[in-house]
Amino acid sequence: MLELNLPKLLRLKNMSQIKIEHNPSEERLQELGVSGWAIWEKEVSKFPIDFDETECAYVLDGEILVTPAGGEPVRILPGDLVVFPAGLDSQWEVVKPLRKHYSYDFPDGV
Secondary structure: OOOOOHHHHHHHHHHHHOEEEEOOOHHHHHHHOHHHOEEEEEOOEEEEEEOOOOEEEEEEEEEEEEEEOOOOOEEEOOOEEEEEOOOOEEEEEEEEEEEEEEEOOOOOOO
């Protein structure tokens, strides 16, 4: 008989929602136009963020732990290109002051 571990399946689903591309090439960043994206900065803090639309971000400085609702924390560092999909509910912990480019121009991610 097949036994399902529902909490584990939900955790895997939530983890897979945040997509991280570590250290994309300069060509990739140019192709996406990252240098023209807006910049957001945040001091060390903790707060919830619920994404109504897909956000693509490129981390310039800092460190954050993003915990999807019901999931495990995801560590995001400088050089990470990240997609936070629409519908993601999460808790953020800014561990080191954050500075990132961001864009909402890619509804299907990058």
